[in-house]
Amino acid sequence: MVSVMGKALNKLKRKIRSKGEKLCEKSDNVIREGLDDIPFEADGFRVVPWKFNEDAEHFCLLGIKEHKVRKSCLEKPLGRTLLVTEVPPSFTIDVIKHIFSNFGDILEVIFQAKPTVHAATMSISTNYPSFDDQSLRGYKVAYVVFSEAEAVSKALSHVFNTPFLVSSVDNFANGLQSFVMKYNAELVDEESLLLEAKQFLKGYDEEENLRKEQEKSMGEPDEDGWVTVGSRGSKRGGFSRSEALTMKIGEAEKKKRAKKELVNFYTFQIRESKMKNIEEIQKRFEQDKRRIEMMKQSRRFRPY
Amino acid sequence: MKVPANLSENTENLQYANWIRLQIGDFLKETELPSEKQENLQKWMKNFGETLASIKFSDVVENKKFTCSVRTAGDLELEIGDSFCPSEAEILLVMPTEALRKSDYLNCTFLDKRRKMIERIQKKVLEITVGKIEHWSDHYPVLVVAPEGLGCHARVIIDVVLPEDFVGNSRFLPDRSNLRLNWFTSLCPEELRKFIPKNTCEEDNLIVSPFTNGLHARGSARLRIHDLMRKHLSADSSNLRDAYRLCCVWLRRRRLHGDKGMSKVVVAALLMWLCVKKRIHRDMSSYQILRNFWSFLANNGLRETGGISLEKAQNSVEMFKKHFPVVVLDPSGLYNVAQMMEEHVVDLIERGARHALNILSSRVDYAFQSLFVEDTDFYRQFDAVYSVPEATLERVCQWHGSWKFLMDRGLKTCGQEACVRNVLIPALGKALAARLERSIDALRALIHAELTCHCRAEYIGLLPSRTIGKQLIGVILARDALLTQFEKGPVVGTKEAEEFRALWGENRVQSRLMPDGSVVEAVVWAPEETRVPGGVVTRIIKHIFNLHFNSSTKKGKDGRVYMTADFDPVIFTASKRAAEVCSAAEELTKEIIGLKDAVLGVTSVQGISAVFGKFEPCPPQRLPSVNFRRREQGEDDGESESKKRKLDSAVANRLICPEYLETSDLCLKLETSGKWPTDVEAIRRMKTLLLADLGQKLNKAYGLKTAVTPDSLKVAKDGFVFSLFLGVERELTLMELTRDEKGVLLSRETQASAKLKRDVVGRPILMSHLNGLIGSYSGWSDGARLILRWIRAQMISREMISDEVIGLLIATIFACPKSLPLPTTCTSILAAFWSFIAGFDFTTLPIVLNFEKPIQLESIAAVKAEFVERRKELPPIVIITPFDHSGCEWTRSGPSWPVLLHLKKLCKAAVDLYEAGCCSDSFVPNGFFVPSLELFDAVIKLRPMAVVRRNDVVHFSSFVKEAKKDRLFSGKTKYPDSFPVLNFDPVSMYVTELEEHLEDAALVFHDVYGGNIIGIVWKNLDADAEAKKRLESRHLITADGNKRGLLSIAATLGQDICESICERGNDGNLVDVFGGL
Structure with missing residues (x-):
């Protein structure tokens, strides 16, 4: 079984390698001004050079490859999703869209701290960013979901002759201007905010009512007179399995046992508890010795 | 490790004592002088003694050549020398009788001969090694030699003494006179004559000279004590010897050792006496002996025993008590071993002993490090240090009544010091009596700057490079010393009242009617009078100097009166601003809680910004240019509110930013309700709606300007803007809930839930506890502000070390004082912080911070037990508090090891600079903030x-001026009724x-x-x-x-x-x- 799996993997690797070599052969013929020392591919990623503006002396690199995992998720469909790595903190969704929009229609761009199989929680409103979005700091990865599968291969086969200029993106600014924009973006219109909140809660209430009704209907006999017995809701006999509850039960059991148990009653118990205490003290003593050794090492004073 | 539940207090004590004993044993082994070096030292001593014996003195007595017999005292001390306490030995050169005439015993001819001999010996010694003459009094020089090239520190004192029985023993008694006025008037230089009044008569010629008599008696007495030491501290009393070594190390670490402190001989004599009195026993462990020794010192043992006599010479003790604060007589009863110990040294020693016992009884882990390994910074022992202006000193010297006392001690060597001690300090002591930590006697902490230099130089094996002729007075203040502005005197018309008036001056004293109906004399300091660096204490000292000693105290002209609290201006405005913010917050809280018809009532409002913990160095400013008028009904603004608060892009284009205006954060807790949604997103929206409702009600009821954002409500109150957040426990619970693959509900902390927990649970508790420290420690607030400002001035950002972590570290100085004393002034708190961070071993020890609620022993033991094993997983700083037993809640996000090491280096450098700066005229306190x-x-x-x-910058330099010149936009928007730009x-x-x-x-x-x-x-x-x-x-x-x-x-x-x-x-x-x- 293992050998069959190994063969399959090797075959797959060879296929990918030959594909990459072909791409490199193809791209070797292209002249890349100022990018001589940069390879087309590094660590399995195609590189995309970029710089902030025309005047910037230095350019940086993004890495791209097709999103391929065993288990796909709805948000990141296989075949149509491109993984972009080394995305700088200041890049917005607009910038990523701008870079890859030439290869096809982009349905969505998802930012994440690290590449994962599942998608991070998406923000459903600009006013209430998701907790994942809030904790996003530093360099990140982006998943670009195209409408067509071709776009991914187009992007991977494209040769970036010159660094992409981030300043060419509309509404992108650097420095003071960007901070002003960021500050202004955080200010919200009170009326629309309250309206949004009310609408959301209205929808939530409707969903909750529906759920309650469904639950209620479960307890009633159906047309044939059968009653469906479920485990949801402690009021209806069952209880939800939670860690807290398990711990609570465990604690209660422990207390019960402790009440019944006679501690330090028999001679052997007294002897054992004394032994245990001595062992603890010895253990502490050994730990103290180790700590003193550490303290001696860390202090600067050395006599003689 | 699982700690047994029945771990009792006694077991803990036992384990702690073992922990200390273990360290002591290790330390003694580590610091013992290697036998090879010991042999080298003894060989050197032998050769050196032979060299001294071979010196021929020819020019001392006319036409007579002679040599001296050499006797060594202190070879025992050589055995117990180590790198902490350099070996000390004394070589006595006994003058032969042919070099003396019967008529010149103890007179000025003899003293002159002795001086010449010392000078001759110095010449010879300098050919071999380094030697320096020290004056124990004007007429009594000795030679101090430091052997070189032996690989260890040693100090040899060479003294020239009279042969035994040449002078009758009664001549050495303290009541006898062995000094004459005419020796001074004829011999001493002009600069010293100013000490002696011009109208002295012949009767004044005889001067009672207890100190000089002691020096003469010292020679033969020293040998007797040495024999006694050999007998008591012999090899079979190893525990006593170890205790003796530890005592010497402890004193040296506090710089209370040596001739002007408690010398090794005094320590040995006290231990011997305690042994004789059966207060210690040679079978006790060295740790136990040490504790008993500290206990003896802490209970005023040195003073209250009425003098100590090593053998049966108790009769003379009373005679000595009249002249010396501490009396420890040698077996002959003629020499007080502790005759050089001053009152202020005794105070400091007692204080140190009390602290040592406290630190041991509180079972802190770093007790041993603090007592024996780390140096106590010298100036840091005092809350404030004052430098006496030269003009004041001269005035004091001229009318000083006890000039005979000065002559005995040495006009040249300690004339000024004695003047300050005997005249200035009693006067200041009376004036500051109510403000001192203990009593009027506590103000004897006079420091001679030279002493510090000497101690430091000796430690690194060099002789002092400079002598600073300054007189500094150190003050240890009571906790509320800086708050009291009223000096209550005696009842009007009494004799004490007259003295009170004389002390403070007629213009200063007022008669006041007290609530009990009595009329008393009083001095009242107006608030504006005390608004000087150092506060009311400095004002009092200046007043006494000016009134009694007629000295001008202008800076730069007559020296600096005030030295160590020049940082005050840095935080001066902060306390006022913080008080305004807190008072506005209090009012707002009342208004919020008093609101009626709210959907859910607010049960509590807690501050979560650093300003509410009372340690924010730059609290929010009052908004100067915004008109928070109540909007009339039906009034149309034309534009929506949110647009008004936006930064004007035109402004941004011109590259000019509005002045920084900050909000203060408050966390609101609501009444419990079962109707909260069971979805986190729904709770977020619900919170917004509740905040909006609260905002409307506040606007309607009190006319407060409000603006709602998704997670907060901005409220303007008394010119300050507050951000109100809602803390909902259900939100926290829901955020932590997750289901595993089997569908079991798990409670797991996420990044977001941890952040929310810190904001709504942890931070309010922490801030209220830190705020609570003000009640116990008056200096907390200003000191903490100064520390936080200093750390930020070193460019260490909040991401590197958060305000909360700094707050906890500062609280540690108060709650667990590592080194004495508990600081009172903001400067001493800053110095204590530097010292604490520079010296604390974060690698091996967690910090245990007990606020009012003590932590259970079991919890501490559990964390400590795991500490070493889990060290790599734990953050660099671990602070265990009653509300955080893991010790990592606040320190998990920082500081990292590089940042902590950087901070430690900065603190070490600052301590050194501060210690050096106190002696220097070029001391620039604000330099610490650059x-x-x-x-x-x-x-x-x-x-x-x-x-x-730019308003928070410490230095108002050209940088600020430039900024002000270019500033065109100052936070004032063109929409007067809206909020200005906040937190930008x-x-x-x-x-x-x-x-x-x-x-x-x-x-x-x-x-x-x-x-x-x-x-x-x-x-x-x-x-x-x-x-x-x-x-x-x-x-x-x-x-x-x-x-x-x-x-x-x-x-x-x-x-x-x-x-x-x-x-x-x-x-x-x-x-x-x-x-x-």
């Missing part, structure tokens, strides 16, 4: 216009962005309170291969390690904020790489 650019590999200079916190600091935003971009490559330093530069330190990428690979793959650094790409990004991100970027060149200088940005 960061050194040498630390940084690259420096980004900022445009003055972009720095919005582009530099901080830039720093955050920079940190994110350079996360793998560099540490970014910036002073959040208006710093005009950003410092960058490159990380060592060779040690972190993964980070290097990441940087290379992003093309941020090249393979050859060139980091220009990173600086290029920094320049682009800082567009319109940066002025220039400099990089450190190969020559070590900063070179512009991106200029004129």
Whole structure:
């Protein structure tokens, strides 16, 4: 079984390698001004050079490859999703869209701290960013979901002759201007905010009512007179399995046992508890010795 | 490790004593003088003694050549010398009888002969090694020699003494006179004659000289004591010897050793006496002996025993008590071994002993380190240090009544010191009696600066390079010393009242009717009078100096009266501003809680900003230019509110930023309700609606201006803007809930839930506890502000060390005092903080911080037990508190090890600078708040216009002037009825962005309170291969390690904020790489 799996993997690797070599052969013929020392591919990623503006002396690199995992998720469909790595903190969704929009229609761009199989929680409103979005700091990865599968291969086969200029993106600014924009973006219109909140809660209430009704209907006999017995809701006999509850039960059991148990009653118990205490003290003593050794090492004073 | 539940207090005590004993045993073994070095030293002593014996004195007595017999005292001390306590030995050269005439015993001819002999010996000694003459009094020099090339420190005192029985023993008794006035009037130089009144008569010629008599008696007495020491501290009393060594080390660490402190001989004599009195026993362990010794000292043993006599010479003790504060008589009863010990030294020793017992009984882990390994910084022992102006000293000397006392002690050697001690300090003691820590006697903490220099120099094996002729008075204040502005005197018309008036001056004293109906004399200090650096205490000292000694105290002219609290202006306005914010918050709280018809009533309002913990150095400013008028019904603004608060793009284009205005955060707790949604997103919306409702009600009921955001409500109150947050426990629970694969509900902390928990649960508790410290420690608030400001001035950002962690570290100084004393003034608190951080071993010890609610022993034991094993997983600083038993809640996010080590280095440097600065005229306190650019590999200079916190800068330098000149926009919007721009600091935003971009490559330093530069330190990428690979793959650094790409990004991100970027060149200088940005 293992050998069959190994063969399959090797075959797959060879296929990918030959594909990459072909791409490199193809791209070797292209002249890349100022990018001589940069390879087309590094660590399995195609590189995309970029710089902030025309005047910037230095350019940086993004890495791209097709999103391929065993288990796909709805948000990141296989075949149509491109993984972009080394995305700088200041890049917005607009910038990523701008870079890859030439290869096809982009349905969505998802930012994440690290590449994962599942998608991070998406923000459903600009006013209430998701907790994942809030904790996003530093360099990140982006998943670009195209409408067509071709776009991914187009992007991977494209040769970036010159660094992409981030300043060419509309509404992108650097420095003071960007901070002003960021500050202004955080200010919200009170009326629309309250309206949004009310609408959301209205929808939530409707969903909750529906759920309650469904639950209620479960307890009633159906047309044939059968009653469906479920485990949801402690009021209806069952209880939800939670860690807290398990711990609570465990604690209660422990207390019960402790009440019944006679501690330090028999001679052997007294002897054992004394032994245990001595062992603890010895253990502490050994730990103290180790700590003193550490303290001696860390202090600067050395006599003689 | 699982700790048994029945771990009792006694077991803990036993284990703690074992922990200390273990360290003591290890320490004694480590510091013992190796036998090889011991032999070398003894060989050297033998050769040296032979050299001295061979010296022929020819020019001392006319036409007579003679040599002296040499006797050595102190070889026992040689055996117990170590690198902490240099070996001490004494060589006595006994003058032969042929060199003396019967008529010149103990007179000025003899003293002259003796002086010449010492000088002759010095010449000879200098051929072999280093030697220096020390004057124990004007007429009594001795030679102090430091052997070289032996690989250990040693100190040999060479004294020339009379042969035994040459002078009758009764001549050495303290009541006898062995000094004559005419020796001084004829021999002493002009500069010393000013001490002697001109109208002295013949009757004054005889001077009672207890101190000089003691010096003469010392020679033969020293040998007797030495024999006694040999007998008691012999090899079979090893525990007693170990205790003796530990005592000597403890004194040395406190700089209370040596001739002017408690000498080794005094320590040995006291131990012997305690042994005789059966208060210690030679079978006791060294630790137990030491504790008993401290207990004896702490209970005023030195003074209250009425004098100690080593053998049966108790009769003379009373005679000696009249002249010396501490009496420890030698077996002959003629020599007081402790005759050089001053009252103030006794005070400090007693204080030190009390502290040692406290620290041991509180079972802190670092007790041993603090008592025996770390030096106690000298000036840090005092809350304030005052320098006596020279003019004052002269005046004191001229009318000083006890000039005979001065002559005995030595006009030249300690004339000024004695004047200060006998005249100035009693006067100041009376004036400050109510404010001193203990009693009037506590103000004997006179420091002679030379002593400090000497101690320091001796430790590193050098002789003092300079002598500072300054008289400094150290003051240890009571906790509320700085608060009282009323000096209550005696009842009017009594004799005491007259004395009170004489002390304070007629103009200053008022008669006041007290609540009990009595009329008393009183001195009242107006608040504006005490608004000087150092507060009311400084004002009192200045007043007494001016009144009684007619001295001008202008700075720079007559010396500095006030030395160690010049930091006050840095935090002077902060306390006032913080009080205003807190009072506005209190009122707002009342209004919120008093609201009726709310959907859910507010049960509590807790402050979560540092300003509510009373340690924010730059509290929010009152908004100067915004009119928070109540909007009339039906009034139309024309534009929506949110648009008004937006930053004007035109303003941004002109590169001018509004002044920084900050909000203060409050956390609201609501009544419990079962109707909260069971979805986190729904709760977030519900909170917004509740806040909006609260805002409307506040506007309607009190006319307060409010604005709602998704997670907070901005409320303007009394010119300050507050951000109100709702703390909902259900939200926290829901955020932590997750289901595993089997569908079991698990409670797991996430990044977001941890943050929320800190904000709504942890921070309010922490702030209220820190705020509570004010009640117990008057100096907490100002001191903490100063420390926080100092750390930020060193460009250590909040991301590196948060305000909360700093608050906890500062609280540690108060709640668990590591070294004495408990600081009172803000300067001493700052110095205590430096000392604490520089000396604490964070690698091996957690900090245990007990607030009012003590932590259970079991919890502490459990954390400590795991500490060493789990050290690598734990953050660099672990602070265990009653509400955080893991000790990591606040320190998990920082500081990192590099930052902590950086802070430790800064603190060490600051302590050294402070200790050196107190002796120096060129002491510039604000220099502590200027960061050194040498630390940084690259420096980004900022445009003055972009720095919005320019009012918080410590130095109002040209930088601020430039900024003010260019400032066209000052937070005043064109919409007078709206909120101004709040919490907008582009530099901080830039720093955050920079940190994110350079996360793998560099540490970014910036002073959040208006710093005009950003410092960058490159990380060592060779040690972190993964980070290097990441940087290379992003093309941020090249393979050859060139980091220009990173600086290029920094320049682009800082567009319109940066002025220039400099990089450190190969020559070590900063070179512009991106200029004129």
